[in-house]
Amino acid sequence: MHLKKEDITRLEIEFDSGSVPPPFSHTFKIRVGFEKGFVNTQLEITYTHREGLTEEEILDEGFTMNDDFQYKGELPKVWEEPLKELYASTRWSNKKYLGDEGGIKVLAKDLHGKIARGIPANNEDWQHMAQDFIQAVYEISNRELPLNLQYYVNTKEEGELFYDLKMKFATRKVDLEINGQKKEADFEATKHMLGFVYLPDYDYELAKEAKPTKRGHYINLGDGFWHEFGKGIFNLDDSFDAVSKIKSGFRKLNQP
Template identity: 45%
Template sequence: MPQKEEFTGIELEFHSGIIPPPYSHMYRISLDWSKGDLTAKLDLHYTEREDLTEEEILDEGFTLNDDFAYEGPLSIVWIKAISDKVNDTKWTGKSVDDAGIILKLMDSGKPGKVKVPANQEDWQVFGQDLIQAIYETTKKEAPLTVHYREVSSEKVSDCAITIRFSDREVIFSQENETRNINWEYTVQLMKLIFTPDYNYEIAKEEPGNKRGHYIECGDGLWHELGKGVVNIDPSNDVVSKIKEIFKDLMEE
């Protein structure tokens, strides 16, 4: 078990490395709770776009100005998540040459020595979660809502899951009732949901009414599980797992 660190904030730096533009980017996030509240500062900059045409940038789904800066409050629920993440992390002596994340633990607002997490991929996901939390806090983006419908011979059952990164809350809604569900449980469910292959050529703007299972992942397009959503690996039946989890959620 890694030794517990004493700190009142972190500074996180990421560089995407040799990924080509318009995807290449770098960011720095500072998070400070030395005065009780959590203050966040984000500087996100997309790099090496000078030689691209406007059309090349827009065709990849970006805008002409995707840089973003923020300095202000973030929900204090993130303090425990950050502390737990740091204290569960193993550090490596290797340097991050071209791409990846480095950390500095902060004490009373002053950053300490550079630390390199061994679990780079986990920290990169965590960094994206923090950026999403800031986007939602500033209303730049709305929380993700996934809608699900199960049609049987007896009835049509609709439900939805809204994931709010801003305060790390997940709201499950069905008919006129809502309840909170576990954050980590939902993270694993989202990984499952985005694992299969989605066929957008047969996606529809309305959910199906024939017997089956349908999902809409926040973009307004509905896919039928087993037809428009299919397993990539035949030995890993993710589609059935998604059906089972939503069935359990709707029956609780």
């Protein structure tokens, strides 16, 4: 049973990482209720199967001894439409249970009290949406700051351009300034472009802490280090030129 998008009052999104080994294995549950002026939100993240690991093994993988997280509160109303739209466009599998590969299952309730449960066939879309939603919760709860990138171009063709870009998942907005001037940018399109930013390999031995002044293309991933294209940024897959995608993506941000 597929409920009408406009009638949905509540969604529950449950995720299990499946056979992923600890300390990475985890589950999360997102519960949202669509209120008049906000999205009522509960989030629980639980890391699993760590009993057989030593503290050193957990810390060596970049985790802490208490990575579980809970949140109850409100997210902006702007999150309602994307969640409902994903539900409306979802194809549902015939599976009753998540297998060893894990994934997401969804429960929806409408204003008539009807409940529908299912495992999305487009599970990856739901996982991406859930990760964006969790990032929004992290921002609202001050667990993490919005993603902030800087990009600097100094070439004969493009001139000198300094991009300061901040992705605000909580409000689904992009704060973008180019040479100090505010610029409009679409959230989804910018998020798609930024997906290419994390595909290459960045050589931190060649990175600089000082803002560059010489000709070239440079990027700061928010950690204070400037990486130069052509010298410290390398495609990991020869069949896909992520480096060029990054350059063209920022160039599009500067178009009228």
